[in-house]
Amino acid sequence: MANAREVRLRIRSVKNIAQVTRALQAVSASKVRKAMQAMMNTRPYATKAWQVLTHIALQPGRANLHPLLTPRTENNAELVVLVTGDRGLAGAYNSNVVRFAMTEFNNRPVPVKYITIGKKGRDLMIRRRKNVFAEFSNLPAAPSFADVSAIGRLAVEEFLTGKVDRVYLVYTDFVNMARQTPTIKQLLPLEFQSGEGRVQDFEHAKGGPSAAYTYEPGETEILDQIVPRFTALQVYQAVLESQASEHAARMVAMKNATDSATELASALQLMYNKARQQTITSEMLDIVGGAESLRMAG
Numbered sequence: 001m002a003n004a005r006e007v008r009l010r011i012r013s014v015k016n017i018a019q020v021t022r023a024l025q026a027v028s029a030s031k032v033r034k035a036m037q038a039m040m041n042t043r044p045y046a047t048k049a050w051q052v053l054t055h056i057a058l059q060p061g062r063a064n065l066h067p068l069l070t071p072r073t074e075n076n077a078e079l080v081v082l083v084t085g086d087r088g089l090a091g092a093y094n095s096n097v098v099r100f101a102m103t104e105f106n107n108r109p110v111p112v113k114y115i116t117i118g119k120k121g122r123d124l125m126i127r128r129r130k131n132v133f134a135e136f137s138n139l140p141a142a143p144s145f146a147d148v149s150a151i152g153r154l155a156v157e158e159f160l161t162g163k164v165d166r167v168y169l170v171y172t173d174f175v176n177m178a179r180q181t182p183t184i185k186q187l188l189p190l191e192f193q194s195g196e197g198r199v200q201d202f203e204h205a206k207g208g209p210s211a212a213y214t215y216e217p218g219e220t221e222i223l224d225q226i227v228p229r230f231t232a233l234q235v236y237q238a239v240l241e242s243q244a245s246e247h248a249a250r251m252v253a254m255k256n257a258t259d260s261a262t263e264l265a266s267a268l269q270l271m272y273n274k275a276r277q278q279t280i281t282s283e284m285l286d287i288v289g290g291a292e293s294l295r296m297a298g
Contacts, residue, residue: 004279007272011265018261024089025254031141032177032247038142039174039240046237049230052222066223068156068231071189072165078112079133079164080105081155081187081235083171083242084121086137090246091253093172093180094120097242100182101170102128113164115151117239133158143243145236152232159188171238172245178252180245187234190227 064070082101084094098121105112113131116122122135136151155167167188173181 004272004275007268007275011268011272014261014265014268018258018265021254021257021261025251025258028247028251028254032244032251034142035240035244035247036174039237039244042233042237042240046233049226049233052226065219066227067160068188068227069190069223075110075165077110077164078105078108078166078168079115079155079158080112081115081151081167081169081238082117082121082125083169083238084116084118084124085242085246086119086139088120089253090250091256093246093249094118094124097121097170097172097182098124100184104170104184105168115154117151117242139239143236143239145233148236148239149232152235153228155187155235156228156231169234169238171242174241174244174248177248180249185234187231190231 080101082097084097088094111131113133114125116125116132116135117137117139119137122132122137125132134154139147158164159167166186168184169187170182170184173183175181
């Protein structure tokens with residue numbers, strides 16, 4: 001058994017770690033509330049953009065409306081936009097989304113290249129010797145649309161120039177504080193067969209009538225603006241969802257770490273008490289033995 005001094009030092013170290021993890025838990029709790037608020041603030045605009053874009057794209061002659069809406073029969077290369085975090089201490093958050101991406105794209109029959117958002121995703125993909133085409137890291141704690149729009153423009157450019165025929169978005173969908181789910185969606189060409197995983201037309205979801213729109217100056221001019229912007233908006237939403245998921249995962253991980261440190265400190269305190277009691281008992285036995293020796297000698 002370790003002596004009392006060693007156990008006392010371990011107790012002090014464990015309690016210091018518990019203080020750090022408790023502070024990180026409090027910081028993550030504050031950040032996750034802000035990230036959730038940012039998601040809610042973007043929802044009205046994203047919903048209306050989805051309504052307008054879906055209404056236009058479902059008109060006859062969709063393939064001739066805009067290149068980003070035109071399905072491609074051939075698939076010669078694919079691009080994956082992978083969203084992770086810049087920091088660790090978030091449990092399995094980063095490894096889960098990277099593992100999910102690997103499961104989906106490791107055995108593709110065509111070349112796959114990646115745009116990574118976040119240092120952790122970049123490092124993990126490079127370590128696996130994947131083709132990281134571009135990387136974006138150190139985004140602001142509260143990113144604006146302008147901070148993320150360049151990623152969407154890069155994906156659109158790769159698609160329009162014919163370098164890739166499919167663009168996918170892989171991120172972590174924020175369900176609630178205890179559940180965050182890795183998600184994949186096809187970003188380009190834009191698909192409208194199902195609203196699952198995207199901002200949906202809530203009027204249709206409620207069974208209400210379809211909205212009627214008058215477009216000025218015209219559909220072509222609107223599509224040239226809204227389709228690339230909506231693609232960038234999808235990336236922006238994914239970043240906000242992933243940030244909220246990361247903070248929630250870190251908050252849960254730090255809470256578990258704090259609880260574990262508290263339990264370990266309690267166990268070490270019990271060990272310290274036993275070691276201290278053993279030392280006291282040994283000293284008392286020495287005193288009694290010495291007194292008995294003196295009595296026998298006298």
